[in-house]
Amino acid sequence: MVDLMVEKVALMGSPDRVIDAGAGTGRYALAAARRWPKAEIIAVEMDPILASAIKSNAKAAGVKITVICDDYLNVTLPAIRGTTAFIGNPPYLRHHDLPAKSKEWYSSHMKAMGLHASQLAGLQVYFFLKSALLGHPGDIGCFITSAEWMETGYGAGLRSLFCQMGGSQLTRIDPVMQVFQDALTTSVIASWETGHQGEVVVEDLVGQKASTSYRVSKDWLAAAPKWPGFGRALPLDQPTGLSLGDFFRITRGQVTGMNEVWVATPETASLIPERYLVPCVTGAREIIDSGGVLWDRSKLHRVVDLPANLAELTASERKGVDRFLKLARERGADATYIAAHRKPWWHVGLKAAPSVIMTYMGRRPPVFARNACGAAVINVAHALYPTKPMQVRELDAIVGWLNNNVRVDEGRTYGGGLVKFEPKEAMRIRIPKGSSAFVAA
Numbered sequence: 430m431v432d433l434m435v436e437k438v439a440l441m442g443s444p445d446r447v448i449d450a451g452a453g454t455g456r457y458a459l460a461a462a463r464r465w466p467k468a469e470i471i472a473v474e475m476d477p478i479l480a481s482a483i484k485s486n487a488k489a490a491g492v493k494i495t496v497i498c499d500d501y502l503n504v505t506l507p508a509i510r511g512t513t514a515f516i517g518n519p520p521y522l523r524h525h526d527l528p529a530k531s532k533e534w535y536s537s538h539m540k541a542m543g544l545h546a547s548q549l550a551g552l553q554v555y556f557f558l559k560s561a562l563l564g565h566p567g568d569i570g571c572f573i574t575s576a577e578w579m580e581t582g583y584g585a586g587l588r589s590l591f592c593q594m595g596g597s598q599l600t601r602i603d604p605v606m607q608v609f610q611d612a613l614t615t616s617v618i619a620s621w622e623t624g625h626q627g628e629v630v631v632e633d634l635v636g637q638k639a640s641t642s643y644r645v646s647k648d649w650l651a652a653a654p655k656w657p658g659f660g661r662a663l664p665l666d667q668p669t670g671l672s673l674g675d676f677f678r679i680t681r682g683q684v685t686g687m688n689e690v691w692v693a694t695p696e697t698a699s700l701i702p703e704r705y706l707v708p709c710v711t712g713a714r715e716i717i718d719s720g721g722v723l724w725d726r727s728k729l730h731r732v733v734d735l736p737a738n739l740a741e742l743t744a745s746e747r748k749g750v751d752r753f754l755k756l757a758r759e760r761g762a763d764a765t766y767i768a769a770h771r772k773p774w775w776h777v778g779l780k781a782a783p784s785v786i787m788t789y790m791g792r793r794p795p796v797f798a799r800n801a802c803g804a805a806v807i808n809v810a811h812a813l814y815p816t817k818p819m820q821v822r823e824l825d826a827i828v829g830w831l832n833n834n835v836r837v838d839e840g841r842t843y844g845g846g847l848v849k850f851e852p853k854e855a856m857r858i859r860i861p862k863g864s865s866a867f868v869a870a
């Protein structure tokens with residue numbers, strides 16, 4: 430990441446002076462000293478032990494680094510003729526841990542710049558502000574931070590500051606990459622060129638590879654209530670935009686209370702009349718492997734879905750079912766929370782087969798399949814019911830689009846990159862205006 434950021438700075442300009450803000454052991458300063466041997470390299474580090482480590486590291490590497498052991502917020506820099514580059518990994522210190530003096534400093538300078546200063550902003554935001562105050566037209570910068578500020582209410586101040594200080598690029602990092610060893614958080618590299626008025630390039634970084642996603646104007650960024658995280662495309666919140674919920678009602682698959690009892694085995698299936706054994710999606714794999722259409726119900730497991738009133742069974746059917754119910758009781762299937770709250774306890778009550786079924790949890794975007802075989806679905810997946818009649822070819826076009834375009838960050842990302850789409854989040858999946866798959870529908 431250090432090398433990648435040094436190269437980002439090199440693409441913006443050739444610095445005559447480099448400031449490593451919050452330098453730790455001086456990794457950025459050392460990389461900068463090697464990359465720009467003629468530049469003046471300054472490492473700012475408040476911790477005296479780390480500051481002296483930077484000196485030793487510079488000596489060992491045979492490079493010259495000026496170490497300032499002080500609070501970055503106190504630093505002053507003499508004016509120079511050339512370009513100053515700011516680089517680093519600002520400290521991630523939450524607002525609770527910041528002294529009142531620093532908070533006052535932050536509020537008064539933000540106010541003077543006409544920006545809103547949330548009291549919830551952390552030290553990393555202060556580092557941006559300080560760099561903006563130290564910078565002159567033509568200076569450049571590149572910080573890696575946690576990406577929270579792009580999407581949270583208290584990040585609004587930094588979002589406006591980033592635009593005002595000449596933000597030029599946002600590199601959103603794949604949440605699977607754990608950049609900060611001590612924090613499970615998604616991260617972003619924010620680059621700026623002081624005085625830059627143009628568009629901001631928004632890109633994604635997967636491994637060492639960046640893909641340019643799009644360019645966006647500062648006007649759009651200024652108006653957006655939040656900025657899209659990794660993998661998310663614009664427009665994020667276009668008021669006229671449509672979402673998947675405009676086309677489908679999305680619900681969880683049926684909760685059985687005890688899948689190992691209600692999903693029939695060959696033994697239990699032999700006790701149940703065929704008409705109460707309902708082919709069902711019982712594993713995400715079935716959707717993932719379907720290639721977008723679930724054709725064959727014979728490959729699916731079957732769920733025991735007995736009627737509420739067992740009087741509709743013949744006497745011989747009743748014998749088998751009673752044996753099954755006895756087995757189910759022995760395994761506690763009558764006493765689960767779900768069973769205790771449905772009447773009678775054996776009536777799983779599968780819902781009608783949905784038109785489309787989707788996976789909702791994984792380290793990848795959700796996978797969608799048209800339900801051509803009329804399978805029911807249990808709570809391993811979500812069920813999508815069109816809000817108005819749709820033709821098969823329309824459903825196929827929509828499923829194809831969803832499988833190619835829904836990105837992980839539209840769901841809720843957990844540490845380590847696990848992504849979950851609750852039905853509500855799935856209904857909020859943005860459909861770009863005029864997407865041909867949805868136009869017919």
Ligand SMILES: C[S@@+](CC[C@H](N)C(=O)[O-])C[C@H]1O[C@@H](n2cnc3c(N)ncnc32)[C@H](O)[C@@H]1O
Nearest residue numbers: 451452453456474475476499500501518519520
């Ligand atoms: C996230 S670490 C980054 C270290 C280094 N850049 C790296 O990536 O290895 C942030 C560093 O900032 C230092 N720091 C914290 N508050 C500071 C402040 N107000 N002024 C200067 N340095 C500070 C910490 O001691 C820590 O070494």
